[in-house]
Amino acid sequence: MEILIYGTINSITLALYALGFAVVYGVSRLPNFAHGALYVLSGFIAWTLLNTLRLPYLPAVLLAVLATGLIGALIYQLVLIRIRGMEIAEIIASYALGLAMLEGLRWGGFKGMTYTLPALLSGSTIIAGVPVDYQRLLMCGIGAVVIALLWWCTHHTRTGLALRGMAQDEQAAMMLGVDSDRMALVAMACGSMLAALAAILLLPLGSIVVENGYNVLILAIAVCIVGGLGSWMGAVLAAFLIGFSQILTVVYLGAHFQMVVAFAAIIVTLILKPSGLLGQQKELEERV
Amino acid sequence: MAAEQHRKQRIDRGIKVRSDGIYALMSGRELAYLVLPRSTLIVGLLLLPLLLPDLYWQRVITITCLYALLAISFDFLAHHVGLVSLGGAFYVGVGGYLAALGNTALGLPVWATIPLATAGGGIVCTLLLLPCLPLRGVYFAIVTLMYPLFMARLIEAFDIVGGTDGIIGIDGFPNHWVEQYVLITMVLLLLFGLRRLAATDFGLVLRGIKDNDQAVRASGIQVIRYKAAAVFIAAAMGCLAGACLVHIYMWSGISQFALDFSILPIAATVIGGAGTLVGAVLGCLILVPLSELLRDFGSLRIVFYALLLVAFIIFRSEGIFNYARRKYEQFERWIPI
Numbered sequence: 001m002e003i004l005i006y007g008t009i010n011s012i013t014l015a016l017y018a019l020g021f022a023v024v025y026g027v028s029r030l031p032n033f034a035h036g037a038l039y040v041l042s043g044f045i046a047w048t049l050l051n052t053l054r055l056p057y058l059p060a061v062l063l064a065v066l067a068t069g070l071i072g073a074l075i076y077q078l079v080l081i082r083i084r085g086m087e088i089a090e091i092i093a094s095y096a097l098g099l100a101m102l103e104g105l106r107w108g109g110f111k112g113m114t115y116t117l118p119a120l121l122s123g124s125t126i127i128a129g130v131p132v133d134y135q136r137l138l139m140c141g142i143g144a145v146v147i148a149l150l151w152w153c154t155h156h157t158r159t160g161l162a163l164r165g166m167a168q169d170e171q172a173a174m175m176l177g178v179d180s181d182r183m184a185l186v187a188m189a190c191g192s193m194l195a196a197l198a199a200i201l202l203l204p205l206g207s208i209v210v211e212n213g214y215n216v217l218i219l220a221i222a223v224c225i226v227g228g229l230g231s232w233m234g235a236v237l238a239a240f241l242i243g244f245s246q247i248l249t250v251v252y253l254g255a256h257f258q259m260v261v262a263f264a265a266i267i268v269t270l271i272l273k274p275s276g277l278l279g280q281q282k283e284l285e286e287r288v
Numbered sequence: 289m290a291a292e293q294h295r296k297q298r299i300d301r302g303i304k305v306r307s308d309g310i311y312a313l314m315s316g317r318e319l320a321y322l323v324l325p326r327s328t329l330i331v332g333l334l335l336l337p338l339l340l341p342d343l344y345w346q347r348v349i350t351i352t353c354l355y356a357l358l359a360i361s362f363d364f365l366a367h368h369v370g371l372v373s374l375g376g377a378f379y380v381g382v383g384g385y386l387a388a389l390g391n392t393a394l395g396l397p398v399w400a401t402i403p404l405a406t407a408g409g410g411i412v413c414t415l416l417l418l419p420c421l422p423l424r425g426v427y428f429a430i431v432t433l434m435y436p437l438f439m440a441r442l443i444e445a446f447d448i449v450g451g452t453d454g455i456i457g458i459d460g461f462p463n464h465w466v467e468q469y470v471l472i473t474m475v476l477l478l479l480f481g482l483r484r485l486a487a488t489d490f491g492l493v494l495r496g497i498k499d500n501d502q503a504v505r506a507s508g509i510q511v512i513r514y515k516a517a518a519v520f521i522a523a524a525m526g527c528l529a530g531a532c533l534v535h536i537y538m539w540s541g542i543s544q545f546a547l548d549f550s551i552l553p554i555a556a557t558v559i560g561g562a563g564t565l566v567g568a569v570l571g572c573l574i575l576v577p578l579s580e581l582l583r584d585f586g587s588l589r590i591v592f593y594a595l596l597l598v599a600f601i602i603f604r605s606e607g608i609f610n611y612a613r614r615k616y617e618q619f620e621r622w623i624p625i
Contacts, residue, residue, distance in 0.1 A: 088372050092558065100598070
């Protein structure tokens with residue numbers, strides 16, 4: 001029972017980490033290596049708004065999510081738009097931007113265990129004999145809602161359909177009047193906002209540390225690769241797969257092996273089926 | 289009437305055209321045109337330790353050479369084979385740990401551990417990367433980014449090879465002159481060696497793989513074998529840097545898998561001029577001393593390189609070396625359209 005509950009919680013955590021990355025990559029084929037940095041950055045923005053400007057919880061959190069979305073959009077508009085399609089440059093530039101953000105925060109004195117975000121709900125309850133705190137339940141709830149909302153938006157709104165069109169075939173979408181750069185901008189903003197949302201939900205469970213940025217990036221990429229880069233539902237499925245196997249290894253082998261699972265999952269996926277569980281990319285395009 | 293419009297015309301200098309063909313190498317001026325830039329680099333690097341006798345700066349020179357090795361290896365793999373490896377730290381770590389183990393556990397001297405760690409590390413890295421070699425672009429970059437982080441975790445988790453404390457008590461080089469000249473010679477040899485390699489048929493196939501691997505495969509060439517060979521060369525260079533690093537600091541630890549070893553060579557390559565190999569060395573000669581000067585700023589210097597890197601990618605993506613070469617080989621003028 002413990003395994004089931006913690007597995008679900010862990011899986012939704014991973015899905016929240018990964019969705020932002022998957023959305024950006026899926027639409028614009030931009031590997032956003034600054035994803036982890038945006039996650040940590042939004043945590044710090046929320047912390048600053050709460051503690052320095054003393055805003056109440058909800059406006060502060062909403063502002064932090066919007067600000068991160070804006071930062072993501074700015075990154076796209078100022079930097080990434082100029083190098084789209086040049087794979088090496090995209091990777092290096094977004095990675096460098098993420099590194100600059102994270103190390104900048106570290107230099108700015110945000111380190112140690114002193115920075116924590118308050119939880120929206122405190123206290124805990126017992127489900128089937130396992131203690132679970134409310135924040136984790138809330139996170140599961142919101143995570144499920146976000147996944148559902150994302151599905152709904154991409155199937156029933158104009159922008160969402162345009163995004164999906166871009167993801168499937170950029171040239172055909174452009175012929176049908178979808179502005180590729182604008183959609184990529186929207187995707188980048190959405191991806192950043194998803195990262196921020198994940199941060200706001202997940203950071204109260206621990207403290208805000210810069211190293212989180214790297215871990216989140218790795219986990220997000222692991223989930224996306226296993227699910228198939230660019231496939232959103234694949235990412236959710238992979239999150240559950242990796243989430244449960246992580247909890248199982250923690251229970252049966254020890255906590256040290258948690259990251260090993262993520263890594264092993266990537267290697268196995270890449271060798272057996274590089275397009276991932278639900279990836280729809282042509283095999284020939286990604287491997288020789 | 290609209291204002292007269294101009295465009296920039298670039299024409300090769302006469303001396304370049306003449307000295308391109310071997311038959312024209314008759315005048316001293318043409319020979320100098322070809323030889324001067326290369327010999328400036330070689331002589332400059334060889335004289336550097338004599339010009340900067342200060343012990344602190346001598347250490348900076350050795351570190352610069354270490355990073356130069358990594359940068360050349362990154363540049364070779366990324367721009368001649370098309371495999372973007374974000375995990376330079378992985379090679380450094382593997383080479384470093386192998387040299388440290390060879391020295392402390394087996395009692396081998398320095399002159400034996402470095403070549404062994406270079407070759408052995410190259411083989412180990414190639415074997416570990418073998419499953420990812422069919423991947424390209426983003427996929428390969430992602431996997432290589434993870435390898436060093438993963439190795440550091442593994443060493444921590446299993447508490448092997450010294451765990452978080454690292455391995456201490458490793459022999460150093462006999463003196464710092466040996467240390468510097470070994471590294472400088474290695475940088476020069478590998479730099480010119482790889483340039484030569486890139487011009488051979490082997491290099492041609494590698495460039496073919498970068499541009500269109502399907503076509504290479506269709507020509508009946510085993511792409512994986514060539515990629516593995518290229519990865520071995522690059523990994524061995526990284527391992528060489530790692531082995532030297534361990535002997536310089538007489539200590540080997542998890543910090544060898546740190547991001548510094550991955551990001552700085554990339555920054556140096558982009559700033560110096562991607563794809564030229566020499567540019568990578570030039571970039572290191574600029575960035576590493578600069579980062580030593582900025583040491584007081586702590587992690588702010590990583591921010592500084594990262595932003596410099598982004599600025600170069602956007603505004604001057606050709607890099608310093610390509611820019612300088614254009615000025616050296618061509619003249620420019622505005623002509624009316």
